[in-house]
Amino acid sequence: MSVHVESVGQGPPLVLLHGWALHSGLWGPLLPQLATRYRVHAVDLPGHGHSAATDPYTLDEIVAAVAAAVPPAVPLTLLGWSLGGAVAMAWAQALPARVARLVLVCTSPRFVADATWPHAMTAATLARFGDELGVAYRTTLQRFLSLQLHGSDHGRAALALMRKHLFARGEPAPQVLGAALDILAGIDLRAAVGGLTQPTLVIAGDRDTLAPAAAGRWLAQAIPGARCVEIRGAGHAPFLSHPEAFHAALDGFLDGR
Numbered sequence: 001m002s003v004h005v006e007s008v009g010q011g012p013p014l015v016l017l018h019g020w021a022l023h024s025g026l027w028g029p030l031l032p033q034l035a036t037r038y039r040v041h042a043v044d045l046p047g048h049g050h051s052a053a054t055d056p057y058t059l060d061e062i063v064a065a066v067a068a069a070v071p072p073a074v075p076l077t078l079l080g081w082s083l084g085g086a087v088a089m090a091w092a093q094a095l096p097a098r099v100a101r102l103v104l105v106c107t108s109p110r111f112v113a114d115a116t117w118p119h120a121m122t123a124a125t126l127a128r129f130g131d132e133l134g135v136a137y138r139t140t141l142q143r144f145l146s147l148q149l150h151g152s153d154h155g156r157a158a159l160a161l162m163r164k165h166l167f168a169r170g171e172p173a174p175q176v177l178g179a180a181l182d183i184l185a186g187i188d189l190r191a192a193v194g195g196l197t198q199p200t201l202v203i204a205g206d207r208d209t210l211a212p213a214a215a216g217r218w219l220a221q222a223i224p225g226a227r228c229v230e231i232r233g234a235g236h237a238p239f240l241s242h243p244e245a246f247h248a249a250l251d252g253f254l255d256g257r
Helices: 024-034 059-069 083-094 123-133 137-149 155-166 174-186 213-222 243-254
Strands: 005-008 013-017 039-043 076-081 099-105 200-205 227-231
Touching: 013 024, 013 083, 024 039, 024 155, 024 243, 059 083, 076 083, 083 099, 083 174, 099 243, 123 137, 123 174, 137 155, 200 213, 200 243, 213 227, 227 243
Parallel strands: 013 039, 013 076, 076 099, 099 200, 200 227
Antiparallel strands: 005 039
């Protein structure tokens, strides 16, 4: 099983993990700045971009495949966005000796709301994306991108950038995207994150409707020693819509400030 990793820059290793239906090309605007200080490993998650899918397609198998594909330098800083944040948390739990720090961007321990967890989209909303994938594949993905930037300052420019990259590495198979949605629907890391020992920064957008800022605040309280930075006016992709604020938060954490 082949996982595609692109590496650039010099310095301590930094692994970038993207969200559902996208690929590591989305990190392009960040790389020039990050590569001056870090050896950046941008990963296409299994079944996305240039990476083959795992079989079975589960969170544990994704973690194992990505961990095996990233060069063995340690300690790693993992930066995970959305689904990538869940991968980062599961990786840090499974292989704690290899992971030094976590940066969790617009992610959540649970992506579906229920009576015990209000900080997420409804199960019906997530299921609707799965139902629509087989009917209007491209339209569904485009609508998902629009939802990520809904209400965000500078959202139109960020949305144009995401749409530009969406199919730049081909079209992910609808079956894989459906399986990834099943992972999102089933994830519940609330009981596990209290055991994470890595210094952790949580970055949230205060207008995020997919992983609301309240979920980020909850993570920062549940993970020992973690802290949360909320970016005002940002939706689900603050690294694209608010790059200066994003880099300020990231650099401060990585520099120990």
